[in-house]
Amino acid sequence: MSRTETRYYSEFFRNAEAKGKAEGKVELLLRILEARGIELTDEQRERICGSTDGAWLDELGRRAAVADSAEGLLD
Template identity: 55%
Template sequence: MAVDTSFYKSFMSEEIRDEGRAQGKTQGRAEGRAEGLLLIIEARGITLTDETREKITTCTDPHLLHQWLQRAATATTAEEVFTTDL
């Protein structure tokens, strides 16, 4: 008995796979930026509350994380990093 595999070769199937890849890349980008942000904040000697640390690690917006990373490069306090976001 032959199995119909036409769906797996279809346009719709390709779209589903492409969407999954894009979501995976976005998630990976966000996780990488969160790790980088925590590293920079730690290296600069900035103290974070557990709440703020969780805010960073659960953020899924790579653009927002990028903004925080830019601020963290010159910040001396957590408030300077998250000033407009708290």
């Protein structure tokens, strides 16, 4: 395998790993919100589910623990 191919595969796997981590964070966040009785609009759900920003999803997870509403979560 050439150096270029190795770099390509490494980047591919890093991206796949990051995407998988983000998907896991989204799933956990949605479960927390459901358990707390916080309902999301379709737009809010799309915004959360479409995110791959791990830091933003982590912040939403912290907010979900204390938010009273979805509006408070996403503000």
